Amino acid sequence: MAGNTGSKSNPNLGPNIIPSGWQKFWSDFCESPTAVVALLVFLTILFIAVFAPFISPTNPYDLGSVDIMNSRLSPGSEDFAGNFYWLGTDGAGRDMLSAIFYGLRVSLGVGALSGLFALIIGATVGLSAAYFGGRYETLTMRIVDIQLSFPSILMALIILAVFGKGVEKTIIALVLVQWAYYARAARASALVEKNKEYVEAAQCLALGDRRIILHHIMPNCLAPLIVVGTLQTAHAISLEATLSFLGLGLPITEPSLGLLIGNGFEYMYTGDYWISIFPGIALLITIVSINLVGDQLRDIFNPRLQR
Amino acid sequence: MTAFILRRSLQSIIVLIIMSVIVFAGVNLVGDPVDMLVNPEADQQEIERVIRDLGLDRPVTEQYWYFLVNAFQGDLGRSFVFGEPALKLIIQRMPATMELALFSLLIAIVFGIPLGVYAGLKPNSKTSRIIMAGSILGFSMPTFWVGIILIMFFSVNLGWLPSTGRGEVATYFGITSSIFTLDGLSHLFLPAFNLALFKLSSVIRLARAGTREVILQDYIKFARAKGLSETHVIRVHLMKNIMIPIVTVIGLEFGSLIAFSTVTETVFAWPGMGKLIIDAIYNLDRPIIVAYLMIIVLIFVCLNLIVDILYSFLDPRVRIKGVS
Numbered sequence: 001m002a003g004n005t006g007s008k009s010n011p012n013l014g015p016n017i018i019p020s021g022w023q024k025f026w027s028d029f030c031e032s033p034t035a036v037v038a039l040l041v042f043l044t045i046l047f048i049a050v051f052a053p054f055i056s057p058t059n060p061y062d063l064g065s066v067d068i069m070n071s072r073l074s075p076g077s078e079d080f081a082g083n084f085y086w087l088g089t090d091g092a093g094r095d096m097l098s099a100i101f102y103g104l105r106v107s108l109g110v111g112a113l114s115g116l117f118a119l120i121i122g123a124t125v126g127l128s129a130a131y132f133g134g135r136y137e138t139l140t141m142r143i144v145d146i147q148l149s150f151p152s153i154l155m156a157l158i159i160l161a162v163f164g165k166g167v168e169k170t171i172i173a174l175v176l177v178q179w180a181y182y183a184r185a186a187r188a189s190a191l192v193e194k195n196k197e198y199v200e201a202a203q204c205l206a207l208g209d210r211r212i213i214l215h216h217i218m219p220n221c222l223a224p225l226i227v228v229g230t231l232q233t234a235h236a237i238s239l240e241a242t243l244s245f246l247g248l249g250l251p252i253t254e255p256s257l258g259l260l261i262g263n264g265f266e267y268m269y270t271g272d273y274w275i276s277i278f279p280g281i282a283l284l285i286t287i288v289s290i291n292l293v294g295d296q297l298r299d300i301f302n303p304r305l306q307r
Numbered sequence: 308m309t310a311f312i313l314r315r316s317l318q319s320i321i322v323l324i325i326m327s328v329i330v331f332a333g334v335n336l337v338g339d340p341v342d343m344l345v346n347p348e349a350d351q352q353e354i355e356r357v358i359r360d361l362g363l364d365r366p367v368t369e370q371y372w373y374f375l376v377n378a379f380q381g382d383l384g385r386s387f388v389f390g391e392p393a394l395k396l397i398i399q400r401m402p403a404t405m406e407l408a409l410f411s412l413l414i415a416i417v418f419g420i421p422l423g424v425y426a427g428l429k430p431n432s433k434t435s436r437i438i439m440a441g442s443i444l445g446f447s448m449p450t451f452w453v454g455i456i457l458i459m460f461f462s463v464n465l466g467w468l469p470s471t472g473r474g475e476v477a478t479y480f481g482i483t484s485s486i487f488t489l490d491g492l493s494h495l496f497l498p499a500f501n502l503a504l505f506k507l508s509s510v511i512r513l514a515r516a517g518t519r520e521v522i523l524q525d526y527i528k529f530a531r532a533k534g535l536s537e538t539h540v541i542r543v544h545l546m547k548n549i550m551i552p553i554v555t556v557i558g559l560e561f562g563s564l565i566a567f568s569t570v571t572e573t574v575f576a577w578p579g580m581g582k583l584i585i586d587a588i589y590n591l592d593r594p595i596i597v598a599y600l601m602i603i604v605l606i607f608v609c610l611n612l613i614v615d616i617l618y619s620f621l622d623p624r625v626r627i628k629g630v631s
Contacts, residue, residue: 146322149611151563153570154603161588161596162333238449242570245451246585261452265574273459280452288447 028300035296042289045282049104056098058083061255072267075274088274090260091267096274099260100282106256107283110167111237114174118236119229121175122182127213127221129183130190141187144180152177156239160248170249174236185228189221223301230294234287241283257283308619315615319608326604330597331374378601384594388587393598397580403473404579406484407571408564410495411503412557419507420553423514424541430519438511445508450567454501454574461497469494471576498575502568506560513556517549524548555618562610565603 030036048055058065070079070093078084087096125144129137147155159173193199194217202212241258243249245265250256255263257279264276349357358364365373377383383393426435462470474494476485485491521527522545530540569581576582580599587595 150607151566154563154566154607157566157569157584158330158600161584161600162330234447238447241449242451245449246570246573248585248588258449258451261455265455268455268459269463271463273463276452276455277459280449280455283452284444284448287449288444291443291447 025300029296032296032299035292038289038292038296041285042293045104045286045289046108048101049108052101052105056095056101058095058098060094060098060102072272072275074272075278087278088272090263090275096278099255100257100279103255103257103260103279104282104286106250106254107237107240107258107286110171110174110240110250110256111233114171114178114236114240115229115233117171117175118178118232119182119225122179122184123186123218123221123225125179126183126186126188127190127218130187130194131209131213131217137187140183144183147180148184152235152239153242156243157248160243165248165251167250167254170240170243173243174240177239178232178236181228181232182225185224186221189224190217193217193220227294227298227301230290230297234290234294237283237290238287257286311619312616315612319612323604323608327375327378327601328371330600330604331371383598383601386587386592386595388590388592388595393594394602396583396595397598397602400578400580400583402484403577404565404568404572404581407495407499407502407568407577407579408561410499411506411564412561414499414503415506415510416553416557419510420514420546423511424518424545424549426511427515427518428522428541430515439515442508442511445504445511448504450501450505451570451574453504454498454571457497457501458574468497470497473578498571498577501574502564502571505567506557506564509556509560510553513553514549517552518545521545521548555614558614558617562607565606 029039053059070083070085070089071091073079073085073089073093075085075088075096077088083095085095085097087100089095090099125140129140155177156173159176160169163169163172199212199216202216207216240249240256241261244256244258245262247262250259252259260279261276261283264272264274264279267275381394385391386393386396389396422438426438429435458470461468472494473491474485475488475490477488477491485495527540527544530544531537535544565581568577568579569585571577572579572581573585580602583595584599586592587599
């Protein structure tokens with residue numbers, strides 16, 4: 001992770017005298033052991049999500065390997081064929097562990113994708129609002145203010161109630177809910193950057209507005225956007241789980257953690273706790289680890305806490 | 308001052324109109340409005356009658372105008388499932404939701420402030436660390452999952468509290484509520500705690516941050532120097548000063564409790580308007596969906612307006628900015 005860009009830009013000083021950006025960043029990050037553990041946990045979850053088809057004990061959505069006779073086995077039990085179920089099976093006889101691995105894949109995928117689109121839209125609006133100012137800025141920021149005065153669950157509910165459920169619609173709803181946060185963060189940091197001399201210099205060189213925004217201002221606004229991005233992605237995953245649990249988000253063909261929890265809810269009253277508890281724990285670990293990493297990133301990038 | 312209130316009211320009306328356009332466009336222009344607004348079981352004659360009644364053969368702008376006029380007269384259509392006016396159904400269920408939201412708010416305040424003040428006074432003690440870790444969990448745990456866990460522990464395993472419905476209700480002073488009966492209270496507790504958890508975490512954080520700031524001020528030192536007891540200093544000098552931000556946030560976020568009650572009401576089968584809208588979405592009961600969205604937007608716009616006006620009374624800077 002530690003690149004040697006520091007020694008490249010300072011050839012007269014020996015290597016390792018001035019730490020590179022990455023080295024400094026990494027040593028700052030390591031100041032909080034909690035954050036390091038959280039990062040490791042998150043990377044593990046990411047690994048599981050990406051390689052779910054290869055590391056899952058079974059493919060829970062391959063109808064040939066799922067036997068209804070194995071439904072609702074408790075955690076740690078074995079079926080007649082000798083398959084071991086660490087976390088038990090659900091109502092259809094699927095292995096919970098495998099279902100959770102595949103569920104993480106869907107949840108993280110939807111969260112990351114919606115976060116990315118929201119980042120692109122929000123950053124574009126925020127940066128251009130700060131750069132051009134005037135009526136355009138007033139109008140866009142007014143929209144952002146009004147949108148943020150409604151809670152995110154309500155916005156998502158309105159969008160999904162009007163347009164119906166589905167993968168694309170859930171992603172659209174999450175993007176529409178989130179873009180305003182990115183727009184506000186992007187504008188706030190771009191307002192500071194835009195008055196600095198390097199922007200003036202770029203303007204004197206008669207560079208185009210697009211180029212100045214994208215190549216000069218944006219790289220300097222990335223830090224706050226990354227922080228907002230981490231925390232918002234955790235929020236998006238939680239929101240998607242809520243919507244899917246309510247039966248308004250993803251369809252049954254894309255079983256995210258929220259859907260798994262929802263499926264297990266009906267078995268709750270008969271005492272088959274594992275069907276909805278374990279996916280919930282997986283969801284909780286994911287959200288907490290992302291939040292802790294995000295909190296640490298915010299502390300590192302916060303200029304008021306600059307060491 | 309009057310100018311500020313007028314400006315904000317005008318803005319609220321604009322937001323309301325924009326939202327009505329979005330809801331109207333969503334229901335009437337995306338997809339076939341006949342499919343959405345006519346009961347799927349209706350026959351051809353019925354469909355033609357409804358098309359004429361709703362004016363679907365007229366231009367879009369004219370349709371929107373009728374939608375607005377009807378909405379102002381309190382007519383937001385009839386529910387397909389219940390066969391009653393949608394607005395009436397929602398108003399009927401509003402008290403249950405309000406009761407749930409208010410009780411949650413009470414829990415968040417009663418538990419959140421003492422815990423937060425304690426964590427702020429002794430930031431390094433073990434108890435404070437546990438409180439803060441708990442508040443991080445409270446922030447991160449999805450509401451619906453906490454609800455499931457609560458049902459599992461308190462209803463299924465321990466059998467202490469019921470997990471569905473509103474229980475017995477009684478009417479005093481013209482208010483029908485389940486807080487007046489023991490059975491109703493036992494039904495109310497779990498969902499209210501579930502809904503309160505998120506708010507509880509934020510009240511703890513606010514109270515802690517406020518305490519840590521205020522405790523360093525000179526007037527606290529002076530009060531101690533006067534020889535006042537520590538409890539008196541905390542109760543009077545500290546509490547008064549940390550309450551301002553807490554009250555503001557509580558006021559601002561009461562609306563989000565109502566919005567999040569959709570989730571809690573579904574988990575606990577609480578017969579409020581949140582459960583009504585989720586059921587309506589399942590049943591494709593469009594008039595209820597439209598009516599709920601318009602009502603909730605109205606509640607929100609009013610809440611925001613009230614908070615803004617109250618805030619401008621408390622903090623003159625807001626007012627000055629609004630006028631200039």
